Each structure stands twice: as C-alpha cells, then as structure tokens.
Amino acid sequence: MNQEFNNLPDETGHFGRYGGNFASETLFHCLEALNAAYKKLKTDADFQQQFKQDLADFVGRPSPLYYAERLTKQQQGAHIWLKREDLNHTGAHKINNTVGQILLAKAMGKKRIIAETGAGQHGVATATVAARMGLECIVYMGAVDIERQAINVFRMKLLGAEVRSVDSGSKTLKDALNEAMRDWVAHVDDTFYIIGTVAGPAPYPEMVRDFNAVIGREVRQQSMDKIGRLPDALVACVGGGSNAMGLFYPFIQDKEVAMYGVEAGGQGLETGRHAASINAGKVGVLHGNRTYVMSDEAGQVIETHSISAGLDYPGVGPEHAYLNDSGRAKYVTINDDEALAAFHTLTKTEGIMPALESAHAIAYGMKLAKSLSPEQHIVVNLSGRGDKDVHTVADIEGVSV
Amino acid sequence: MNQLLTETLSNLNHKKALIPFITAGYPDPKMTLPIMHCLVENGADVIELGMPFSDPMADGPVIQKASEQAIKQGTGLKQTLQMVYEFRQTNQTTPIVLMGYLNPIESMGYEVFVEQAARAGVNAVLLVDSPPEESADIQTHLKAHNMQQIYLVAPTTSAQRKQLICDVAAGFIYYVALKGVTGAADLNTDAVNHAVKALKATTQLPVAVGFGVKDADSAVAVAREADAVVIGSALIKIIDAAADNVESVLQQVGEFMRPIRAALDSL
Numbered sequence: 001m002n003q004e005f006n007n008l009p010d011e012t013g014h015f016g017r018y019g020g021n022f023a024s025e026t027l028f029h030c031l032e033a034l035n036a037a038y039k040k041l042k043t044d045a046d047f048q049q050q051f052k053q054d055l056a057d058f059v060g061r062p063s064p065l066y067y068a069e070r071l072t073k074q075q076q077g078a079h080i081w082l083k084r085e086d087l088n089h090t091g092a093h094k095i096n097n098t099v100g101q102i103l104l105a106k107a108m109g110k111k112r113i114i115a116e117t118g119a120g121q122h123g124v125a126t127a128t129v130a131a132r133m134g135l136e137c138i139v140y141m142g143a144v145d146i147e148r149q150a151i152n153v154f155r156m157k158l159l160g161a162e163v164r165s166v167d168s169g170s171k172t173l174k175d176a177l178n179e180a181m182r183d184w185v186a187h188v189d190d191t192f193y194i195i196g197t198v199a200g201p202a203p204y205p206e207m208v209r210d211f212n213a214v215i216g217r218e219v220r221q222q223s224m225d226k227i228g229r230l231p232d233a234l235v236a237c238v239g240g241g242s243n244a245m246g247l248f249y250p251f252i253q254d255k256e257v258a259m260y261g262v263e264a265g266g267q268g269l270e271t272g273r274h275a276a277s278i279n280a281g282k283v284g285v286l287h288g289n290r291t292y293v294m295s296d297e298a299g300q301v302i303e304t305h306s307i308s309a310g311l312d313y314p315g316v317g318p319e320h321a322y323l324n325d326s327g328r329a330k331y332v333t334i335n336d337d338e339a340l341a342a343f344h345t346l347t348k349t350e351g352i353m354p355a356l357e358s359a360h361a362i363a364y365g366m367k368l369a370k371s372l373s374p375e376q377h378i379v380v381n382l383s384g385r386g387d388k389d390v391h392t393v394a395d396i397e398g399v400s401v
Numbered sequence: 402m403n404q405l406l407t408e409t410l411s412n413l414n415h416k417k418a419l420i421p422f423i424t425a426g427y428p429d430p431k432m433t434l435p436i437m438h439c440l441v442e443n444g445a446d447v448i449e450l451g452m453p454f455s456d457p458m459a460d461g462p463v464i465q466k467a468s469e470q471a472i473k474q475g476t477g478l479k480q481t482l483q484m485v486y487e488f489r490q491t492n493q494t495t496p497i498v499l500m501g502y503l504n505p506i507e508s509m510g511y512e513v514f515v516e517q518a519a520r521a522g523v524n525a526v527l528l529v530d531s532p533p534e535e536s537a538d539i540q541t542h543l544k545a546h547n548m549q550q551i552y553l554v555a556p557t558t559s560a561q562r563k564q565l566i567c568d569v570a571a572g573f574i575y576y577v578a579l580k581g582v583t584g585a586a587d588l589n590t591d592a593v594n595h596a597v598k599a600l601k602a603t604t605q606l607p608v609a610v611g612f613g614v615k616d617a618d619s620a621v622a623v624a625r626e627a628d629a630v631v632i633g634s635a636l637i638k639i640i641d642a643a644a645d646n647v648e649s650v651l652q653q654v655g656e657f658m659r660p661i662r663a664a665l666d667s668l
C-alpha cells in the first residue's frame with residue numbers, strides 16, 4: 001500500500017501544499033456541515049447502495065471498455081482502449097458526480113440546487129438529477145458560453161432549470177463559479193451547491209473525485225477481464241480535472257500504470273491563448289483552493305482559450321497539482337487543431353464522435369500509442385460524446401448547418 | 402511597539418469609528434489619493450482600501466464593477482501600494498487596511514508583499530479568502546513587520562470558530578452584517594446588534610460592522626453595539642454617480658460622509 005497518495009486529502013482538505021479551504025467566512029459553516037455529512041455517507045452502506053443503483057439504472061453503468069481496433073492499427077503501436085463515458089445518460093461523465101451530490105443534497109434536506117457550467121454539460125447533468133428529484137435548480141452560466149452552447153441552454157430549460165446569465169469578468173466558466181458562490185453565500189440555509197469538477201474548497205475536490213472514481217474502478221475490472229492485466233497507461237483530458245481524477249484515482253498505487261492528463265493547448269502555449277494551468281500557470285488561490293492558476297504578472301486571473309468550452313478554465317483541481325509536482329502523473333498539452341483532427345479521425349475510423357474535450361485525450365492517446373510497443377495497452381477516457389460540438393465544428397470549418 | 406490601528410481605535414473616547422471603503426484606482430488612478438484625503442477631512446477614522454481583483458467572489462455588483470474598471474485602467478497590487486505610499490507622504494495618522502483576495506499576493510510572494518506593504522505604510526490586511534486555517538504563513542510575515550490581519554465573523558460562524566478567530570485576530574473583528582455579498586440590502590439591525598453584543602463578550606478587540614451599511618440611519622442602527630462601521634458599496638455608488646471630475650467626486654463624497662459622521666457623533 002502506498003499511503004502517500006491514497007490518504008489524500010489530509011484532514012484539513014490539503015493535497016500537500018494544494019487544496020484547502022480558502023473560502024469566505026460566511027461559507028465555513030456550510031462547508032463544515034457538508035464535510036461532516038459527506039464523511040458520514042462515504043462509508044454508509046445504504047447511501048453507497050443507492051448511489052450504485054442510480055449509476056446502474058439511471059446512468060446506465062458500467063460503461064463499456066471498448067477496443068478501438070481500427071484506430072490501433074492506424075497508429076501501429078500500443079493497443080488503444082476507450083472508456084465509453086460518452087454512452088452515459090446525458091452524454092458525459094459529469095452525471096456520475098451530479099447523481100452522487102444530489103443524493104447528498106437530499107440527505108441534508110436541501111431544497112434548492114445551484115450549479116455553474118461552462119460547456120453546459122455539467123449544467124445539463126445537474127438539471128437532470130434535480131428534475132428527477134423534484135428540486136428547484138438554478139444554473140449560472142457566462143454570457144459568452146450561453147451564446148456558444150445554445151443547445152445545452154435549451155436542454156437545461158426543458159429540464160425545468162433556470163439558467164442565469166453571468167455578465168461579470170470574462171463572462172465564462174470562472175465567472176459563473178464566482179456567481180454561484182455569491183448565490184450560495186446569500187442562501188446558505190436551504191441551498192446545495194453542486195460543483196462540477198474537482199475544484200472549489202474542501203470537501204469538493206475529494207467528493208467529486210470519489211463520485212467519479214467509478215470510472216477507474218470499472219476500468220480496473222474490465223482490464224483484468226479483457227487484457228488479463230492492468231493497462232500500461234491512462235490518458236484523460238483535464239479541464240478542472242474530474243474525468244481524469246475519476247480514472248486515475250483507483251490506479252494511484254499501481255506505479256507501473258503511467259498517467260497522462262491532457263490540458264488544452266489552445267492556439268499553442270507560446271501564443272498565451274490556451275488553458276494549460278499546470279503547464280503554463282503559476283501557484284495561486286482561486287475558487288477556494290490553492291492550485292495552479294492562469295494569472296498575469298499582477299496576479300489577476302486571465303482569460304483562457306480552448307476550442308472546447310469544457311476545458312476553458314483558468315484553474316485545475318488541487319490533486320492534479322499535487323500529482324504533477326510529485327511526478328506520479330504527467331501533464332501534457334494538445335492544441336486546438338490537433339484536437340479537431342482527432343475529432344475527425346475517431347469519428348471516421350471508429351464511428352464514435354467524441355466531445356471536443358475528449359478529442360484532446362484521443363489526440364494524445366494516438367501519439368502515445370505510436371511511441372509504445374504492440375504488447376502494450378493504453379486506456380483513453382472518452383469523457384463525452386460530440387453531439388453538442390457539431391455546431392462548433394461546422395462553424396470552424398465554414399459549414400452552415 | 403504599538404500599532405497605529407490599535408492606537409487609533411483605543412483612543413476614540415467612546416466615539417464610534419467610521420471606516421469608509423474605496424476600491425484603489427476607481428474611478429481612475431489619479432482620483433484615489435484626493436478621495437482618501439477627502440475621506441479623512443470628512444470624518445474617516447480608518448480607511449479600507451480595496452485591492453482590485455479579477456474574481457471578487459465575496460463582492461456584490463457595485464464593487465465588482467469598480468474592481469473591473471480599476472484593473473482596466475492599470476491598477477493592481479503594486480499600484481495600490483504606491484498609492485498608500487503617496488498618501489503617507491502627508492498623512493501619517495490615519496490607519497490603512499488593505500482589503501482584497503489572496504491570488505495577487507500569492508503571485509507577488511508573501512514576503513515581498515508584506516515588506517513592500519509595510520514600507521508603503523499599510524497597517525493591516527483583510528483577506529477575504531484567507532481564513533485562520535490557511536493564514537499561518539502570511540501571519541508570520543505580517544507579525545515580523547508589525548502588521549495586523551483582520552478577520553471576518555459571519556452570522557453563520559459557529560461559537561467554536563468565533564473563538565478560533567478571536568484568538569488569532571488583531572486590530573479589530575469585522576462582523577459581516579448579512580448572509581450575502583457586499584452591498585446587499587436587507588439588514589436586520591436587531592439581529593446584528595444581538596450578534597455583536599455576543600461577539601464583544603468573546604473578545605477584547607473592537608468590533609466593526611460592515612456589508613449592507615449604507616447611510617446615517619443604518620450606521621447609527623448598527624453602531625448601538627459595534628465600535629465601528631464600514632461603508633463600502635454605498636460610497637462607491639456615490640463616486641460612480643458623480644460627474645467625471647475630481648471636484649465633483651470630492652464634493653459628493655464629502656456630502657455623503659458628513660451626515661454619517663454627525664449621526665455617529667450624536668450617539
């Protein structure tokens with residue numbers, strides 16, 4: 001047992017120097033209550049049983065581990081396996097977390113659900129579980145993102161959620177998170193805040209990771225069944241880092257399994273127009289935790305850029321910051337054009353259209369496979385499906401649909 | 402070695418302290434210094450100077466907008482410290498509390514920040530996202546330079562945390578008058594006075610009340626128990642509404658401050 005990784009975060013919510021509770025005083029009471037409730041339910045058999053059942057019957061788990069035969073042949077290297085989170089209800093891994101958090105909200109007797117969203121995937125996943133539980137749901141979304149992701153905005157409305165446009169700052173995901181925090185401060189008594197990634201103050205990074213860890217647990221079992229051993233490498237895209245943490249966490253003690261987190265290289269690190277917080281950011285404090293943050297000379301958080309709205313976030317989950325510094329995981333970047341090419345490649349060779357976020361992982365997975373031997377196996381997390389991105393791709397390529 | 406902030410608040414002779422908040426560099430960098438002097442001339446006992454930040458999570462729309470505008474015009478942490486330095490050239494008696502968020506300070510480095518802030522003449526800092534649990538490091542540096550860290554106590558703060566906060570706090574305790582962001586409207590002054598009274602039983606430090614105090618009436622209402630009142634968003638709104646020149650801004654700021662000062666002095 002390698003204690004050094006699996007016991008994190010520590011009791012104060014830190015992953016080494018990262019994470020923690022850099023929250024405003026008004027929120028402490030509910031963060032403490034949330035932490036206590038979560039710690040209790042984490043080991044509660046009934047709660048875990050309910051969670052498992054919802055993942056099976058509502059989400060459709062387990063998601064398959066798919067052998068990408070034609071893609072493997074094309075790369076002439078390691079075998080490429082895809083973890084099919086795109087087949088989940090609502091089309092991405094985000095639902096794993098919202099199914100878990102809404103059960104917690106219910107258990108805590110909260111009546112009102114709030115969330116932030118960038119691409120709209122987490123907003124849709126939250127609106128979905130809120131509808132199922134009959135709870136009021138308000139989703140904060142940057143005005144710029146509302147424009148970029150019109151279909152998801154309408155989906156949320158169909159599900160009965162109220163989408164509130166955020167006009168402050170850069171009008172994107174980080175500002176939506178700020179606004180959700182402000183809402184929470186003003187409605188601490190009856191409101192549950194469902195954060196969509198492994199960021200935020202403790203216990204969110206731990207909790208969101210745990211709810212997504214079903215991904216990695218299934219991959220372990222499926223690898224044993226299909227390959228007869230654990231894979232040699234794992235690859236996942238990193239926005240805030242929830243699909244990556246969910247895949248990585250159950251493998252953390254298996255040092256022979258390499259882990260690669262793929263950040264959005266945007267138009268290239270050298271242009272400054274990207275969202276690669278670990279590769280090009282510096283240590284700071286944002287949204288309640290210490291982590292790598294994209295900020296300027298003066299410490300102002302800067303606007304990020306990515307072809308995929310879901311990776312367009314200037315921070316990163318604190319556990320990734322820790323895994324990076326300790327060397328347990330490697331963080332690489334894939335640029336917009338490489339992701340777009342991978343989107344087409346996967347669509348044409350396997351008949352699977354990936355989300356543009358996931359296309360970053362696919363692009364790096366192909367590169368990695370090529371550099372490895374045919375005896376080796378890699379698992380790429382296909383975190384979501386690409387239907388939501390069809391308009392973006394058409395726009396970029398000058399096609400009107 | 403005594404602290405200017407502590408000295409000022411303990412020499413009030415039962416007078417209530419008035420602490421206006423302004424965002425550094427708003428509405429433009431040249432106006433900050435004249436506004437600061439104007440606040441002192443019209444009864445400010447302490448000045449709270451906001452360090453503009455791109456992601457002011459605990460602030461309402463008024464201070465958000467002021468921060469955005471200040472940043473756009475080039476005011477960051479460095480420029481804010483420079484303004485304090487210039488203010489100190491002619492005023493060595495009004496304590497200055499810097500208020501803001503951690504990221505710009507993390508970016509500069511705690512040691513460099515504290516050194517430069519001390520040199521500029523800052524007396525205390527109030528960092529919204531640096532609760533006692535996370536501030537051991539910066540506290541060490543602050544203490545080495547005889548600077549104080551102010552902490553918030555909220556209506557939701559448990560008795561146990563109140564004790565924890567009072568144990569590490571210095572200067573004064575800042576009681577957040579409402580569950581919400583700065584500038585929100587619905588103050589329940591009875592509840593505030595009740596909470597402040599209880600708080601004063603836990604600490605020797607003066608207690609200031611802020612968030613939602615907006616005029617002479619609300620200031621007087623919360624000053625029944627509190628030792629000081631902080632007024633931020635309402636003052637920023639006054640500055641925002643004034644015509645775009647120094648004279649008009651200063652005139653409006655003076656007219657806003659004087660009745661509040663008078664009302665507090667009549668208590």
Ligand SMILES: Cc1ncc(COP(=O)(O)O)c(C=O)c1O
Pocket residue numbers: 092093094118119120121122196197198237238239240241242243244309310311355357358383384385
């Ligand atoms: C399909 C998909 N993958 C990945 C992400 C990035 O989030 P995270 O890094 O938390 O997995 C998103 C975010 O919206 C997404 O929709």
